[in-house]
Amino acid sequence: MGTGKHISSDVFTVGGYDWAIYFYPDGKNPEDSSMYVSVFIALASDGTDVRALFELTLMDQSGKGKHKVHSHFDRALESGPYTLKYRGSMWGYKRFFKRTTLESSDFLKDDCLSMHCTVGVVRTRTEGPKQYIVPLPASDMGQNFKEMLESGIGSDITFEVGEETFRAHKLILAARSPVFRAQFFGLIGNTNMDKVVEEDVEPAVFKVFLLESHVLILDDLNCFMYALYYDV
Structure with missing residues (x-):
C-alpha cells in the first residue's frame, strides 16, 4: 500500500463519540522504511479534549491464546487518559509490530489479522457540596x-x-x-x-x-x- 496509507475498521461508538482503528501495513512514518506496521485508534467524530483510555489486542489465531496486548487501562486516572484534541486525533503505536515477524507469526491467518479494541471515555463530573444529617444520641x-x-x-x-x-x-x-x-x-x-x-x-x-x-x-x-x- 505504501508508507502512510492505512486500512480503516468500521466506525464504532463509545461514550457518545465515534472511533475507528487505522492499520498501516507499511508503517505510518517514512523513517521506519516499512519495517514496522503501525496501529492507531482515531477519533472519528467531532469532539474537543476527549479523554479516553485504550487497549489494543492482536489476536493469536492459532488457538494458543498468546495474544499481544497493549493497554492504557493499567495507568492511574491522573496520568493515564490520553487527550484527543479534535476529530482525527489518534492514539497508538508507530512501531506496533515488526513486519517480517508478523508475516510469519500465528497472528496472521489467510492474510488476515484479528484485532480487538477497547475504548473507555473518561468523563468529568462536578458535584456541589452535600449536606448530611447525623443523628446524635441523647446526652447521658x-x-x-x-x-x-x-x-x-x-x-x-x-x-x-x-x-x-x-x-x-x-x-x-x-x-x-x-x-x-x-x-x-x-x-x-x-x-x-x-x-x-x-x-x-x-x-x-x-x-x-x-x-x-x-x-x-x-x-x-x-x-x-x-x-x-x-x-x-
Missing part, C-alpha cells in the same frame, strides 16, 4: 455525673450539713456555680479546701440540690431557692 452526661456523685469516685470536697456529710466534686460544682467557682478557685478562694460547713439548710434539701446540680435539673422548689443563692 448528667447520669454519669450522678453516678460519680453517688459512688464518691473522684470526690474532693466534703459538705457538713447539720449532722450529715456529703461528698462532691469541686470541678463540677465550680462549672455550675460562679459562687462555688470563686470559693474553690477564685483569687480569694482556697484551692486546697476540702470541707465546707453549710448552715441554714436542711440536709434533705442540700442532698437534692447537690444531686440535681450534677444532673443539671432543678425541680424541687426548696432546692431551687437554694440554687438561686449559689446562682446555679
